[in-house]
Amino acid sequence: MPDGLDPEQRAAVEAPRGPVCVLAGAGTGKTRTITHRIAHLVVRGHVAAGQVLAVTFTARAAGEMRTRLRALGVHGAQARTFHAAALRQLRYFWPRVVGGPHWQLIDGNKLRLVAQAANRVGLSTESDSLRDLAGEIEWSKASLIAPESYPLAAERAHRDTPAPADQVVRVYQTYEQLKNDACLLDFDDLLLHTAAALEEHGEVAEEFRDRYRCFVVDEYQDVTPLQQRVLDAWLGPRDDLTVVGDASQTIYSFAGASPRPLLDFPRRFPDATVVRLERDYRSTPQVVGLANNVLRFARGRPAGSRLRLVGQRPDGPEPAFTEFDDESVEAAAVAQRAKALLDAGVAASEIAVLYRVNAQSELFEQALAELGIPYQVRGGERFFQRAEVRRAVLALRGAGAPDGGLPDVVRQVLAPLGLTDEPPTGGAARQTWESLLALVELAEEFAATVESADLPAFVVELDLRAEAQHPPTVEGVTLASLHAAKGLEWDAVFLVGLVEGTVPILHADGDEAAIEEERRLLYVGVTRAREHLWLSWALARAPGGRRYRRRSRFLHGLVPEDHPAALVARREPAQRRPRPRCRICDSQLTDTRGVKLGRCVTCPSDVDEDLLTRLRSWRAGRAKELKVPAYVVFTDATLVAIAEQRPEDVAGLVTIAGIGAAKLDRFGADVLALVQGKR
Structure with a gap:
């Protein structure tokens, strides 16, 4: 066994065959640990290399694991994603469990x-x-x-x-x-059919379990119920399983992932060996300290899952916090600091700008391009290549030269494409909205700097901006969303746009579990940095705009006491809005749906079904007229709240969650007429 393992890593590597749970914090060498464990089991003769199946969540991580195993002299062990492993097994067993030609993968x-x-x-x-x-x-x-x-x-x-x-x-x-x-399978079908083949065909399960005897699961905090079902089918009655994960890095709950199997592992396997890896070899003590503090205020964390990282590297610079007047200034400053790093000898590929939503990338793409700094966008298309942006530019190009101020004209053209007065609550519609709003802001900037700016000139400007972008290169600054950055690391990281409504994202508000996932997402971002870490936010969206934004609540207690933003916060404490209460039982409302309904979801509903039907019919007509999804007009929960509360006037209407000033102006009269039975 090679040297270089710390005591905790060695304990995980040399644990006997059977259930092993490795709680591995960010930067603690989990991949090194699990590959050495596989090598230890093979070298000691506990299992043949070909009897090992290791699974993880990305092809990149699986490839890295195979490379490390080969370097340790282990050949023949399988390291794959869940879906790749299931596809291989399903193709092999298909003739026996289904018969006929293989169904094609979509x-x-x-x-x-x-x-x-x-x-x-x-x-x-x-x-x-x-x-x-x-x-x-x-x-x-x-x-x-x-x-x-x-x-x-x-x-x-x-x-x-x-x-x-x-x-x-x-x-x-x-x-x-x-x-x-059409005899087609999607990726989830691969897992469903593989589990069913092993559960329902004894001879198939027996052959598989004779072939594979030792299982390793990386990033176990991200397992879904379907993946857990496949894993259970692979194992059968056996317990030769090693899992590795960190509940503090659970960021995919929206896709069905849950840390519960990781947290419940010792309960399911009472004899399991549990090892905690907390020595951080990736980041400086200053970055590690900030990461620990991000989670200091976290709620609902089971005590056994809490890992406190201990930095092992020499000291480095303190993380920097910066407040800017607007997003353009923020992007320009980030680009200047990136240039200073490059001039100091830091490789461009060792610098990353991380944001919450992909639509935030455009300003940073532009700022880097203006300084001649190459970059690559990871986990999303470059701004001018996004489908919604291409559609928008086509619409602007085909609109001719209508009268009116440029920003207003651009808004009118983009409204049918999804640019509503109020942002959608989430999903792809929200991303589209952010991209379209970015185009409006470009129009505002263009109109402010170019005399006689009109729509044709603006379209030419957009074409020039698109052509000026650097193509993705290997040696370039990385632009990525926080989700896309998971599993990666850089010498220098900029965490940008840390304002309320973005981090945490707007549609998470009111749901404590969703807020805590947003906190973990920031933790993941912080722990991507090895040495240099900048955190920034802007008080206004556009130059000269109203400075209405507040820095993220997650920065409370993190910004140094002598920082100007901290001093302002102490002089002008934020006024917290009182939590809404149930109109029926007067309990405090904490979940999103309850807030929208104005009552606990368990309290009885007195909905007017006839009114609800008329509201839905009206909404469908308006959505078709405006060429937007129905929920952009009003969500289901808002319609139910209207049909329950039956507001008699504007004052009653605006008390319902989801009805702001813009929607009141656009739809208020119609809704009141429907409530009063006049439509």
Whole structure:
């Protein structure tokens, strides 16, 4: 066994065969530990290399694991993603468990089938709507939720459904039927069919379990119920399983992932060896200290899951916090600091700018390009290559030269494409909205700096900006969302846009579990940095705009006491809005759906079903007229709240969550007329 393992890593490596749970904090050498454990088991003769199956969540991580195993002299061990392992097994066992030709894997054009299903149900086939519907189907299958069980499950999980739940069910059912009729499989089917083959065919299970005897699961905090079912089928009655994970890095709950199997592992396997890795070899003590403090105020963390990282590297610079007047100034400052790092000898590929949503990348792309700094966008398309941006530019190009101020004209052209007065609560529609709003802000900037700016000139400006972008290169500053940054690391990291409504994201507010996931997302961002870490936020969106934003609540207690932003916060304490209360039992409302309904979800509903039907019919007509998804007009929860509370005037209407000034102006008169039975 090679030297270089610390005592905790060695304890995990040399643990006897059987259940082993490694709680591994960020930067603690988990991949090194599990590959050395596999090598130890093989070298000591406990298992043959070909009897090992290690699974993780990305092809990159699986490839790294295979490379490290080969370097340790282990050849023949399988290291794959869950889906790649299931595909290989299903192809092998298909003749026995299904028979006939192999069904084909959907070639990435899944949305085509979702579009057919949505069209049959009468729902929008706009790309944003289709992505959201596909996301609900994927969440349901990953969570082992059948179509008929979706409405109740979605309500319990506080899902913001992209359409009424009964319509999502019909899309889900139709999608499954279309797929089966065409003899196609999606990625979730690979797992479902593999589990069923082992559960229902004894001889198949016996052959598989004779072939594979030792299992290793990386990033176990991100396992879904479906993946856990596959793992259980692989194991059968055996317990030769090593799992590695960190509950503090659970950031995919929206996709069905849960840390519960990791947290419950010692309960399921009472004789399990549990090892905690807390020595951080990635980051300086200053970065590690900030990471620990991010989680200091976290709620709902089971005591046994808490890891406190201990930095092992020499001291480095303190993390920097900076407040800016607007986003353009923030982006320019980040680009200047990146240039200073490059001039100091830091490689461009060792610098990253991380943000919460992909639409935030455009300003940073522009700022880096203006300084001639190469960059690559990870986990999302470059701004001018995004589908919604391409559609918007085409619409602007085809609009001619209408009268009016440039920003107003751009808003009018982009409104049918999804630029509403108020942002959608989440999903693909929110990302589209952010991208379209960024174009409006470019128009405002162009109009402020160019005399006689009109729409044709603005379109030319957009073309020039698109052409000036550097193509993605290996040696470039990385631009990535916080989710896309998981599992990666850089010498220098900029965490940008840390304002309320973005970190945490707006639609998480009111749901404590969602807020805590946003906190963990920031923790993941902080722990990507090895040495240099900058955290920043802007008080206004555009130059000269109103400075209405507040820095993220997660920065409370992190910003140094002598920082100007901290001094301002002490002089002008933020006024916290009182928590809404249930209008029936007067309990405090904490979940999103309850806040929208104005009552606890368990309290009795006095909904006027006839009014609700009329409201839904009216909403469908307005959505069609405006060419937007129905929920952009009002969500289901808001319609139910209206039908329950039956407001008699504007004052009553604005007390309902989801009805702000813009929606009151646009839809208020119609809604009151419907309530009063005049429509």
